[in-house]
Amino acid sequence: MLKTIDNYAIELKGITKSFGKVIANEDVNLGIKYGEILALLGENGSGKTTLMNILSGIYYADEGTIFIDGNEVFITNPHEAIKLGIGMIHQHFKLVEVFSAMDNIVLGTKGRYVKNSALKEKILEMSNKFGLEIEPDKKVYNMSVSEKQTIEIMKVLYRGAKILILDEPTSVLTPQETEKLFVILRRMKEQGNAIIIITHKLHEVLAISDRVAILRKGKVVDTVNTRETNEKQLTELMVGRPISLEIKRPETSRKKTVLKVVDLSVVNEDGTIGLNNINFKLKSGEILGVAGVAGSGQRELCETIAGLMHPKTGAVLYNKENIIGKTPDEIINLGISMSFVPEDRLGMGLVGSMDMIDNMLLKSYKKNKGFIIDKKPSKQLAEELVDKLSITTPNVETPVRMLSGGNVQKVLLGREIESEPNVLITAYPVRGLDINSSYIIYDLLNEQKKKNVAILFIGEDLDVLLELSDRIMVLCHGELMGLVDAKNTTKEEVGLMMAGRKMEGVDSDE
Amino acid sequence: MNNRSHTPFIRTVKISERSSNDILKIRIAAFVLALTAGGLFILLLGFNPLKLYGTIISGAFRSKMAFQATVKFMIPLLMSSLGVSIAFKMRFWNIGAEGQIIVGAVCASYFALFHDNWPHFLLLIVMFAAGAIGGGLWGLIPAYFKSKYDTNETLFTLMLNYIALHIITYLRDGPWKDPGSSGFPKIARFTANAQIDKVLGVHFGWIIALILVVIVFIYLKYTKHGYEISVVGESKSTARYAGMDVKKIILRTMIISGGICGITGMIQAAGSDMTLASSVAGGVGFTAIIVSWLAYLNPFGILLVSFLFSILDKGSSVMQSTYGLSTYFASVLQGIILFFILGCEFFIRYKFVLTKKGGK
Numbered sequence: 001m002l003k004t005i006d007n008y009a010i011e012l013k014g015i016t017k018s019f020g021k022v023i024a025n026e027d028v029n030l031g032i033k034y035g036e037i038l039a040l041l042g043e044n045g046s047g048k049t050t051l052m053n054i055l056s057g058i059y060y061a062d063e064g065t066i067f068i069d070g071n072e073v074f075i076t077n078p079h080e081a082i083k084l085g086i087g088m089i090h091q092h093f094k095l096v097e098v099f100s101a102m103d104n105i106v107l108g109t110k111g112r113y114v115k116n117s118a119l120k121e122k123i124l125e126m127s128n129k130f131g132l133e134i135e136p137d138k139k140v141y142n143m144s145v146s147e148k149q150t151i152e153i154m155k156v157l158y159r160g161a162k163i164l165i166l167d168e169p170t171s172v173l174t175p176q177e178t179e180k181l182f183v184i185l186r187r188m189k190e191q192g193n194a195i196i197i198i199t200h201k202l203h204e205v206l207a208i209s210d211r212v213a214i215l216r217k218g219k220v221v222d223t224v225n226t227r228e229t230n231e232k233q234l235t236e237l238m239v240g241r242p243i244s245l246e247i248k249r250p251e252t253s254r255k256k257t258v259l260k261v262v263d264l265s266v267v268n269e270d271g272t273i274g275l276n277n278i279n280f281k282l283k284s285g286e287i288l289g290v291a292g293v294a295g296s297g298q299r300e301l302c303e304t305i306a307g308l309m310h311p312k313t314g315a316v317l318y319n320k321e322n323i324i325g326k327t328p329d330e331i332i333n334l335g336i337s338m339s340f341v342p343e344d345r346l347g348m349g350l351v352g353s354m355d356m357i358d359n360m361l362l363k364s365y366k367k368n369k370g371f372i373i374d375k376k377p378s379k380q381l382a383e384e385l386v387d388k389l390s391i392t393t394p395n396v397e398t399p400v401r402m403l404s405g406g407n408v409q410k411v412l413l414g415r416e417i418e419s420e421p422n423v424l425i426t427a428y429p430v431r432g433l434d435i436n437s438s439y440i441i442y443d444l445l446n447e448q449k450k451k452n453v454a455i456l457f458i459g460e461d462l463d464v465l466l467e468l469s470d471r472i473m474v475l476c477h478g479e480l481m482g483l484v485d486a487k488n489t490t491k492e493e494v495g496l497m498m499a500g501r502k503m504e505g506v507d508s509d510e
Numbered sequence: 511m512n513n514r515s516h517t518p519f520i521r522t523v524k525i526s527e528r529s530s531n532d533i534l535k536i537r538i539a540a541f542v543l544a545l546t547a548g549g550l551f552i553l554l555l556g557f558n559p560l561k562l563y564g565t566i567i568s569g570a571f572r573s574k575m576a577f578q579a580t581v582k583f584m585i586p587l588l589m590s591s592l593g594v595s596i597a598f599k600m601r602f603w604n605i606g607a608e609g610q611i612i613v614g615a616v617c618a619s620y621f622a623l624f625h626d627n628w629p630h631f632l633l634l635i636v637m638f639a640a641g642a643i644g645g646g647l648w649g650l651i652p653a654y655f656k657s658k659y660d661t662n663e664t665l666f667t668l669m670l671n672y673i674a675l676h677i678i679t680y681l682r683d684g685p686w687k688d689p690g691s692s693g694f695p696k697i698a699r700f701t702a703n704a705q706i707d708k709v710l711g712v713h714f715g716w717i718i719a720l721i722l723v724v725i726v727f728i729y730l731k732y733t734k735h736g737y738e739i740s741v742v743g744e745s746k747s748t749a750r751y752a753g754m755d756v757k758k759i760i761l762r763t764m765i766i767s768g769g770i771c772g773i774t775g776m777i778q779a780a781g782s783d784m785t786l787a788s789s790v791a792g793g794v795g796f797t798a799i800i801v802s803w804l805a806y807l808n809p810f811g812i813l814l815v816s817f818l819f820s821i822l823d824k825g826s827s828v829m830q831s832t833y834g835l836s837t838y839f840a841s842v843l844q845g846i847i848l849f850f851i852l853g854c855e856f857f858i859r860y861k862f863v864l865t866k867k868g869g870k
Contacts, residue, residue: 329753362752
């Protein structure tokens with residue numbers, strides 16, 4: 001088949017998909033050519049992932065047709081998608097940890113029947129072609145996040161994919177690693193592949209794509225050429241109205257140390273080092289940002305302060321009192337609130353099958369006198385939160401599992417804030433949130449800061465960390481790389497520390 | 511188009527919400543289908559299905575005595591279902607109701623056999639407490655190992671059933687063997703003093719069972735303990751994060767779950783068998799698992815489902831004797847009915863969609 005640059009690799013016509021009463025995609029028309037990178041931009045719940053799942057055979061559209069190279073196709077399962085040359089790289093890696101890179105790449109194909117040396121050669125040849133760095137014999141559990149992602153990409157290329165879909169590929173990468181990924185993507189584009197990238201980071205859209213398709217409420221509202229657009233226009237298209245992109249950083253006075261972490265070392269259950277000799281102070285009325293690639297010790301830090309993990313050495317002083325050894329319950333009662341939004345968003349802070357009322361009770365039910373729980377106050381609280389944070393839900397009796405990601409996070413953070421903590425630890429509060437909801441969360445945090453709450457903010461997006469935090473500490477492999485003043489640092493500096501370069505003597509502590 | 515052949519004609523689609531009305535309709539349809547399929551089976555054997563079904567219903571209700579027998583069937587089933595449902599709510603797979611019933615019965619029987627000179631009500635209260643403690647401790651063993659070493663509670667509770675069963679056999683053949691049975695291995699019949707009184711013709715276990723329905727309902731829905739059980743069941747890490755003592759909750763809940771099963775054993779021994787027989791649980795602990803899931807762990811649902819099960823049980827035994835059928839005939843019929851009732855759950859969660867032609 002002759003592929004000229006003007007042929008659409010994939011064309012979607014009139015795709016509609018609904019789940020029960022919820023319409024995820026409505027009459028979507030979209031085309032992508034070979035040798036092109038299309039960014040799919042949209043708020044949470046706008047139908048990006050559903051649309052891509054239809055392309056990769058996980059869902060089947062209710063209505064509409066898909067053309068590949070001009071032929072109508074029926075993608076009924078992921079195998080079919082692969083056969084048609086569509087490869088999806090998911091946000092969460094689907095690799096076998098104990099297998100080598102090579103074994104993971106050929107897993108499920110006939111590749112295993114080929115001689116090892118020949119296979120290795122083939123993989124190396126392919127990786128050279130696209131500029132991927134792969135060590136075929138390295139085990140996955142020895143790999144960094146970015147290496148794992150490379151394997152995922154190689155996996156679909158090995159299966160002959162000409163059309164690649166990447167679902168939020170940069171959320172786990174450092175700025176430097178992201179740049180490396182973009183180089184690979186550009187290389188693949190030059191080789192004539194069609195690439196669709198799902199993301200909600202605007203500067204990345206502008207950096208990598210040729211065209212941008214913007215989804216809103218399941219419909220494609222516009223497709224623009226990247227060269228002719230800017231962040232402001234994209235945001236407006238995505239949200240549907242103009243919106244300010246500035247994050248405020250209010251100044252507070254009366255800063256005094258409330259939490260002091262001294263020589264804290266944590267060893268994980270599997271014997272790996274979680275935290276190594278961490279020292280820092282957290283003051284009232286400040287937001288201390290924590291930067292680092294995923295798995296650099298953020299979870300261990302949160303859980304140790306919350307009393308869920310026991311450190312090997314070190315102390316956490318809360319108003320000069322060591323809280324190590326106290327139960328989570330006692331720590332909650334001291335006014336230290338921890339909200340960790342894990343990858344599945346529900347995991348720890350909320351109970352998915354319970355409604356908002358019952359979730360409000362999670363940390364306060366013990367304050368009920370006697371044996372029976374009085375649910376009236378928590379119902380009132382739930383209704384207040386719905387109003388105050390404009391949470392979209394049919395009613396407060398709906399299981400929180402049914403709410404969209406943004407609303408779930410509002411429920412979680414809202415509850416933590418309503419408990420009027422003195423120390424608020426929040427990890428990834430805007431994980432996967434759309435712009436609008438993210439800004440509501442930033443405002444909530446700033447409001448708490450003004451109330452002299454000490455806030456430890458563990459974030460993913462460096463730009464946000466730089467704008468929102470007063471100070472930033474950087475973790476890498478459980479070690480503190482440095483603590484810098486957010487106003488006087490640069491993205492590059494923080495990025496280098498995230499990758500493991502220590503900044504000696506940089507400490508804006510006093 | 512050669513790809514046309516790959517079009518799926520029927521797909522299953524997950525349904526996020528069905529109205530309760532639709533769910534009821536599906537359940538009724540499943541019930542009707544179950545009766546139809548069961549009817550075909552009866553026809554194959556050369557009987558009139560309508561007549562046989564009539565016999566089941568009338569067998570369960572035809573006389574005061576029949577109805578009393580139906581209720582007697584229901585009591586252990588209802589109580590042990592309530593017991594296991596508490597553990598299930600915590601996602602603790604307590605398959606050991608059988609064993610907990612047995613140990614409860616054994617502990618209660620000790621007092622019935624060796625302290626039957628105590629005042630009647632004191633004796634009953636002690637037996638009741640002994641049953642609860644025995645069953646509770648039997649439930650505590652797997653819970654302890656689960657919380658301490660994360661052992662598999664399914665296998666653990668299952669294996670404890672057989673240990674419990676053989677404890678009875680040991681007692682029957684050895685220390686508790688009835689000296690008056692002229693060598694035949696059995697345990698002596700309880701004296702009237704150690705038997706549960708009758709209220710309205712059935713031993714008063716039915717009153718305890720009904721009270722338990724209400725208590726368990728309130729316990730799970732409105733108390734701190736119930737709340738903790740739900741949270742632990744959903745996610746242990748969330749529970750820890752909220753400051754709950756997960757180990758303590760697991761231990762406590764299994765004592766309660768096993769304790770209720772233990773009470774069942776005491777009531778079965780002192781109210782129905784009037785002795786300690788190895789058949790004191792008789793599979794009820796397993797049926798309870800089906801009952802509590804069919805009722806979605808709702809105590810009032812459990813009351814309804816266990817009542818329907820007892821009708822089927824009592825009715826089929828009448829049917830067997832009336833038509834001279836094999837004892838397994840009723841089991842096959844029960845199996846068919848269960849198959850449809852459980853199968854309809856699939857249609858509550860999923861629906862089939864016929865694929866429309868491409869471009870529509």
